[in-house]
Amino acid sequence: MQKNLKQIMSFLQVVDSGSFTKAADILGLSRSMVSIDIKQLETELNVSLLTRNTRNIALTEVGKYFYDDFKRIQLQIDEAFERSQNLGTSVTGLLRFSSTNEFGQRFILPLLPQFCRLYPKLRLQYSFNSSLDDLVTEKLDLAIRLGNLKNSSLKTRKIGDYSIYLVATPQFIEKHSINSITDLADIPWITHSLLNWQDTQYFLQNNRGEKIPLPIIKSQYESNSAAVIHQMVLSSLGVAICPAWLIGEDIKHKRLTHLFPELHLPSQNIQLLYPNTVALPAKTRAFIDFLVSHLAIK
Numbered sequence: 001m002q003k004n005l006k007q008i009m010s011f012l013q014v015v016d017s018g019s020f021t022k023a024a025d026i027l028g029l030s031r032s033m034v035s036i037d038i039k040q041l042e043t044e045l046n047v048s049l050l051t052r053n054t055r056n057i058a059l060t061e062v063g064k065y066f067y068d069d070f071k072r073i074q075l076q077i078d079e080a081f082e083r084s085q086n087l088g089t090s091v092t093g094l095l096r097f098s099s100t101n102e103f104g105q106r107f108i109l110p111l112l113p114q115f116c117r118l119y120p121k122l123r124l125q126y127s128f129n130s131s132l133d134d135l136v137t138e139k140l141d142l143a144i145r146l147g148n149l150k151n152s153s154l155k156t157r158k159i160g161d162y163s164i165y166l167v168a169t170p171q172f173i174e175k176h177s178i179n180s181i182t183d184l185a186d187i188p189w190i191t192h193s194l195l196n197w198q199d200t201q202y203f204l205q206n207n208r209g210e211k212i213p214l215p216i217i218k219s220q221y222e223s224n225s226a227a228v229i230h231q232m233v234l235s236s237l238g239v240a241i242c243p244a245w246l247i248g249e250d251i252k253h254k255r256l257t258h259l260f261p262e263l264h265l266p267s268q269n270i271q272l273l274y275p276n277t278v279a280l281p282a283k284t285r286a287f288i289d290f291l292v293s294h295l296a297i298k
Contacts, residue, residue: 004044008070010037011049015059015067091119091286099144101128102226102246107295108144115290122283141284143273144291146243157288160270162297163244165251166204166259172236173257181260185215188238193224204263212263241265245297270297 013023014034024031042049049063059067099108104126116124129143146162168178176187181204204212221237223229226246233240234255250256272288274280 004041007037007041007044009074010034011041012067012071012074014038014050014057018056020057090121091283092121093281093283094123094125095142095283095287096125096127096140097142097144097287098127098129098140100146100226102230103144103146104128106245107297111290111294114294115287118290119283119286122286141274141281142287145271145273147268154273155276157272158269159272159292159295160297161267162270163267164241164265165244165247166239166241166265167233167247167251167256168239168259169234169236170254170257172238175236178239178259181212182215184239185217187218188220189217190221190223190229190232190238190240191217191219192226192229193222204260204265206263243268270295
């Protein structure tokens with residue numbers, strides 16, 4: 001196939017140039033090599049494509065059909081190549097990305113009008129999704145994910161972090177005695193179904209850097225939505241670990257109590273995930289740079 005393509009390109013250039021010599025100069029080949037390409041192509045097709053004399057060349061009837069067919073294909077290839085180059089260097093086309101619902105509504109959506117004004121030729125397709133599915137399968141250019149994620153084949157870029165708190169309502173604490181870390185093992189918990197709270201990354205740490213592991217807990221309620229977990233903990237169904245940015249106002253107004261505030265859970269990453277490709281499209285690079293410059297977690 002590769003040999004045939006070379007022969008076809010020589011044939012097309014000879015017709016376009018009207019000369020074997022000019023075609024050879026344009027292709028960077030010797031005149032004899034171009035001539036060999038045409039002869040081999042005619043031998044393989046078992047037809048004559050060109051008629052030759054000392055002055056000029058002309059297409060045979062078969063040669064004309066062959067030229068028209070492959071010239072059209074060549075133009076389509078050139079257009080596709082140019083289109084791909086433009087998409088790779090210009091902020092145009094369709095940008096598909098996702099984030100979790102809660103984080104997206106609070107931090108991403110407010111930024112989008114400014115981003116859209118910067119790149120008016122770019123189309124956006126924004127979906128709310130908290131799963132860790134392969135971006136290639138989901139046909140996403142970029143995903144914004146929270147937490148300390150496991151290793152994957154995707155490229156990642158950390159763009160920030162946030163604190164997480166162990167919380168419960170005052171009403172829940174009245175019914176369940178929580179005086180020490182070990183008491184956490186005997187009460188209902190509300191957990192995130194996509195995160196393993198028993199993982200070794202979840203431990204409490206004091207100001208001296210000493211780590212205190214969480215006990216084996218009872219996950220009585222769970223959800224893959226931080227908003228649902230937030231409402232469950234506000235309904236006094238159990239203890240939960242929630243992002244500080246989500247429950248800050250609840251703690252401030254005493255709707256929730258920060259348990260063991262002298263101890264700290266590990267901060268969680270805000271990460272961008274995108275396919276591990278050789279060249280990152282300009283649209284994806286522009287969005288990444290924009291988020292890095294404008295995203296502020298409070």
